[in-house]
Amino acid sequence: MTNANKAIHPASVASKRDIKRVALMMALYLVAVFGIGWTFRAFEPQGPLAWALAIIPALPIIGVFWTVIRYLVEETDEYLRYLVVRQCLFATGFCLSIVTIWQWLQNYEILPPSNGGFGAAFFWFVGLGFGGLFNKLTVGDWGQR
Amino acid sequence: MQNNLKVLRAMRDWSQQDLADRIGVSRQSVNAIEKGRYDPSLPLAFTIADMFELPIEEIFSRDKE
Numbered sequence: 001m002t003n004a005n006k007a008i009h010p011a012s013v014a015s016k017r018d019i020k021r022v023a024l025m026m027a028l029y030l031v032a033v034f035g036i037g038w039t040f041r042a043f044e045p046q047g048p049l050a051w052a053l054a055i056i057p058a059l060p061i062i063g064v065f066w067t068v069i070r071y072l073v074e075e076t077d078e079y080l081r082y083l084v085v086r087q088c089l090f091a092t093g094f095c096l097s098i099v100t101i102w103q104w105l106q107n108y109e110i111l112p113p114s115n116g117g118f119g120a121a122f123f124w125f126v127g128l129g130f131g132g133l134f135n136k137l138t139v140g141d142w143g144q145r
Numbered sequence: 146m147q148n149n150l151k152v153l154r155a156m157r158d159w160s161q162q163d164l165a166d167r168i169g170v171s172r173q174s175v176n177a178i179e180k181g182r183y184d185p186s187l188p189l190a191f192t193i194a195d196m197f198e199l200p201i202e203e204i205f206s207r208d209k210e
Contacts, residue, residue, distance in 0.1 A: 079174035079183050140182050141173050 014074040021067040029060035061121050083135050083143035090134050091127030098123045148205045150179045153197050168192050 036056050039045065045053055068088060075081040099120050105111040132142040154164055161175045168175075170189070177183035178193075185193065194201040 077170045077174055078186055078189060079177050080171055082183065139177065140180070141177065 014071060014076065015080075017074065018067055018071040021070065022064060025060045025063040025067060028063070029057065032057040032060060064125075065121075080143070083139065083141055086135055086139070087128050087131030087143045090131030091124045094127030094130055095120055095124040146184045146205055147181065147208060148178065150175070150193070150204065153199075153204065154179075164196070168196050 036053050039053060040050075068084070072081055072084060072088075075084070102111065102115070106113055135141060135143045150164070154161070159167075161179070162172045165172045165175045168189070169192075174183070174185075178185050190201055190205055194204055197204060
């Protein structure tokens, strides 16, 4: 088969689209974090406006969750989709375990009530990384994310 | 599940990438199926069988007990 008549694999289309979406969400996240941080320091907004502004940096993170779902919907290669589903399940278990342990350490006042800015999303993304490693060790491939 | 994809590919002088392109999946998928690390869905197994112009049971078989 020559390169000329090799069809572009549909999976690579879903993957490339996913990379672009994640990059966009990360760029929006950086703008939101620095922009909203500056706004709070400069103007000290109060009331409903403060609520609305504080939620803005969460939106690109939710956007990344959306990109994962879109990838799973659009990926036509069932093996690659299987790898990412495994990663997501691993990440969910990892995240819930860490957050549950943390909560009980807080319940008994071993740790302070603040989370230091590390939300569940952080641990879920870390879990995706470990999920890729889990895939590599058990199936032989990392997965797409 | 066992399969003889590697032999069938070799008989046609196809690389894993060649077969992947012909059936519309990634090379990793062909590699994982070939090595028995991933069992394909029925639709994909039929696509593979169609590509080799063989009945599905001549390509895939149950693991021996």
